[in-house]
Amino acid sequence: MSPISRGFMGRRRPVADPSRVPPGQYLTDDFPVLSAGPTPHTPLDQWSFTIQGAVSEPVSWPWEEFLALPSETIDTDIHCVTKWSKLDTSWRGVSLDTLLEHIETEADYLTVWSDGDYTTNLALEDVTDGRAWVAYEYDGQSLDPEHGGPARLLVPHLYFWKSAKWVRGLVLTPDDQPGFWEGYGYHNHGDPWLEQRYQGD
Amino acid sequence: MIWQLARVRELVDETPRCKSLVLETPEWPGHRAGQHVDVRLTAEDGYRTERSYSIASAPEERELVLTIERLKDGEVSTYLVDELRVADELELRGPVGGYFVWEQKLGGPLLLIAGGSGVVPLRAMLRHWAAGERSVPARMLYSSRTLEDVIYRNELERLAADAGAEIELTLTREWPKDWTGHRGRVNRQLLEDLAWPPRQRPLVYVCGPTTFVETTATTLVELGHDPSRIRTERFGPTGS
Numbered sequence: 001m002s003p004i005s006r007g008f009m010g011r012r013r014p015v016a017d018p019s020r021v022p023p024g025q026y027l028t029d030d031f032p033v034l035s036a037g038p039t040p041h042t043p044l045d046q047w048s049f050t051i052q053g054a055v056s057e058p059v060s061w062p063w064e065e066f067l068a069l070p071s072e073t074i075d076t077d078i079h080c081v082t083k084w085s086k087l088d089t090s091w092r093g094v095s096l097d098t099l100l101e102h103i104e105t106e107a108d109y110l111t112v113w114s115d116g117d118y119t120t121n122l123a124l125e126d127v128t129d130g131r132a133w134v135a136y137e138y139d140g141q142s143l144d145p146e147h148g149g150p151a152r153l154l155v156p157h158l159y160f161w162k163s164a165k166w167v168r169g170l171v172l173t174p175d176d177q178p179g180f181w182e183g184y185g186y187h188n189h190g191d192p193w194l195e196q197r198y199q200g201d
Numbered sequence: 202m203i204w205q206l207a208r209v210r211e212l213v214d215e216t217p218r219c220k221s222l223v224l225e226t227p228e229w230p231g232h233r234a235g236q237h238v239d240v241r242l243t244a245e246d247g248y249r250t251e252r253s254y255s256i257a258s259a260p261e262e263r264e265l266v267l268t269i270e271r272l273k274d275g276e277v278s279t280y281l282v283d284e285l286r287v288a289d290e291l292e293l294r295g296p297v298g299g300y301f302v303w304e305q306k307l308g309g310p311l312l313l314i315a316g317g318s319g320v321v322p323l324r325a326m327l328r329h330w331a332a333g334e335r336s337v338p339a340r341m342l343y344s345s346r347t348l349e350d351v352i353y354r355n356e357l358e359r360l361a362a363d364a365g366a367e368i369e370l371t372l373t374r375e376w377p378k379d380w381t382g383h384r385g386r387v388n389r390q391l392l393e394d395l396a397w398p399p400r401q402r403p404l405v406y407v408c409g410p411t412t413f414v415e416t417t418a419t420t421l422v423e424l425g426h427d428p429s430r431i432r433t434e435r436f437g438p439t440g441s
Contacts, residue, residue: 002204002241002243002249002292003206003243003290003292004243004244004245005242005243005244005280005289005290005291005292006286006289007280007284007285007289008242008243008244008280008284009244010242010244010248010250010276011274011276012248024241024249024251026250026251026276032411032435033411033415033435034435035433035435036300036301036432036433037418037428037429037431037432037433038418038419038421038422038428038431038433039415039418039419040428082253083239083251083252083253116428117429146411146415180300181300183299184298184299184300185297185298185299197202197239198202198297199202200202201202
């Protein structure tokens with residue numbers, strides 16, 4: 001039971017649908033930027049997206065080929081572990097179901113890696129069945145570098161650090177290996193509805 | 202990570218918009234310079250809200266200090282700056298974050314680049330540096346709108362005089378007639394002059410508003426600094 005904060009009234013914003021805001025989150029209309037280091041600027045002719053690791057054969061798509069893959073529009077809410085949530089965001093990208101379609105693997109986990117040496121870990125079941133995409137458009141425009149362009153992972157049902165910016169590939173692994181923030185005390189899974197912010201939550 | 206109670210021991214006016222909260226935290230597990238805490242407020246009807254704030258105090262200090270900037274329409278920051286009184290209690294948990302951290306063993310040269318209230322975690326690092334052997338040089342480049350907005354001004358002068366920290370202030374909006382510091386925003390020229398040359402591999406921490414951090418970090422990379430030696434943290438209007 002939390003003690004009352006003397007004199008605190010709060011400035012509750014009327015939320016159209018409170019069931020869309022996970023515990024401990026507040027809504028924002030802008031799109032805050034958080035990253036651990038400088039924004040990488042990889043030229044598109046040097047960009048590719050690769051699937052490797054515990055797979056029968058690695059695959060890699062250069063930018064033009066990646067854009068030619070079947071894409072989807074994703075309308076979703078996003079939730080950052082630093083407490084902001086943003087409703088009704090709109091993205092365009094390629095479903096991981098599409099990317100993994102012809103991949104044979106026994107692996108249950110994957111590590112996503114990005115330019116700038118960022119990594120994050122996910123269970124395969126968290127990125128399949130229409131739950132994850134590699135997105136390259138936001139609101140009908142090319143994705144800004146500071147928001148992860150040219151392409152970022154989008155896993156909206158988990159806290160947004162799992163949606164790695166500047167994504168370049170994924171490595172399928174038999175074991176679960178902590179990624180960047182997961183190694184710095186953040187929760188391994190990161191479900192905002194269970195408020196899994198930090199280790200032990 | 203569990204919530205614990207902190208009691209306000211002292212409130213310090215830093216600038217017209219910023220206040221430092223000196224907190225008694227009997228159950229605090231300790232922290233490293235640069236980490237932050239989550240603060241939770243509860244209204245009488247049970248409504249609760251949380252925000253994250255950087256820790257302003259060094260690990261070797263007994264009390265935990267948070268410096269809060271009052272944001273326009275900030276639900277939590279206006280309460281903490283305007284309403285909170287000595288002996289009030291706050292719920293917090295932490296420390297949080299492990300990358301935007303400086304420890305003695307990480308060495309340097311240590312370059313701290315702050316925009317506005319982004320100075321808060323960097324002040325913890327500078328205090329931690331001053332409390333150690335100071336075997337690497339430390340330099341802070343701190344951009345504020347006006348002299349009045351400079352947080353910790355007296356303390357920074359003292360750290361320069363007593364500990365040999367190099368403090369470089371720049372004012373972007375207005376400056377006194379006799380101002381001898383820098384004028385204008387942190388730009389390429391200023392970074393060329395004040396960041397160590399890339400071959401000396403300074404360890405750089407940049408903290409401030411998004412555009413400040415974005416511009417500064419990008420310029421440092423363009424000047425030849427190794428991106429893996431540049432750590433960033435951003436303070437947006439959403440108070441992250």
